[in-house]
Amino acid sequence: MSQLLERAEYLLSAHNARQLPDDVGAEVAFAGRSNAGKSSALNALTRRNALARVSKTPGRTQQLVFFRVTPEAHLVDLPGYGYAKVPLELQAHWQAFIDRYFRNREALKGLVVVMDIRHPLKDYDLQMLGYAVERGLPAHALLTKADKLGRGQQMQTLQKVKKELASRFGDTVSVQTFSSQSRQGVDEARQIIGGWLGLGAPAAPAEPTA
Template sequence: MAASTPLARARYLLAAHTPRQLPPDGGFEVAFAGRSNAGKSSALNALCRQNALARVSRTPGRTQQLVFFEVEPQRYLVDLPGYGYAQVPRELQAHWQAFIDGYFRSREALRGLVVVMDIRHPLRDYDRQMLGYAVQRGLPAHALLTKADKLGRGQQAQTLQAVRRELAAAFGDTVGVQLFSGETRQGVDEARAVVEGWLGL
């Protein structure tokens, strides 16, 4: 059994639907973004060694606010609304878009962004948009190619190389990328080290 991780102390703090519901803008935050059903909740749970920290849902678009998990005082993980084919009205999608846009532009506490992508469908338009937000602000970003266990080793390596090349062409060397599986724990320690580093833990 690996040594304990500070992320294991993460607990649900609050869900914000409007900017004024956000916690005070201090400390360090790492945001997690991903298309609906890309495995974002499973990744958060695996990183924090908890089974039900983030709710895993078969219904796409379940996360409908910015959900804050407190790791320790002034240290937060932030689960952004799942994007893609979320079954919500247009006005609500527009509201989220404006809210997230404002969060990325102005949130001083934000220290990094993890973008979760299903390894079988990487780098969709919205993935690029979220990575672009981080790069524009000079924030580090890290892509997790989740559900890696769904592909054989050869396909995993090919996809990783292809995504790495495309990210380098679009963003230079500012975005990291790795294989990840919440099921088999592949890449969990590597990703955890990135997040804990950004949080200063």
């Protein structure tokens, strides 16, 4: 069941392919632009306040960070995008590493892309969703920080994002509103991720919520 996500614990950090754990079981990767709320989302989903380090400095996640839920199920925190202070050659290394990870990782069962609801669908967000669609993997978009907007604005943005994703990717990407602060949408996202990891019944595509 999705409650097993609460067992998540840090396993390792990988800076290159040699450091990755064995390619077995099931993994769900989390991607997001710097300051989109990815670490806060991971903490909310696992009900572990300090599982993923939340920083006011964008781009602190500089490796692939693996969290073990069960011996056969893992969450993977991908490097944030927007790290202006990082040398270009290191950005290029991460890009190549992530590209290889998405193309070759058999354990990867789904991708969650975290987007600030006030600034959704930036180039990086679409690029990461494209990786998943190209691999035939399910993808789910979390429109985070929904508590920053009124309900009407949330629904308007949600529908706009759904329409754009459908025009680009068909029905392969689901989307929902989410707030780490108010816990809006947490249970819905936990069900989807738990299903991908094989922790419970297979997850159905998310229905629009606000």
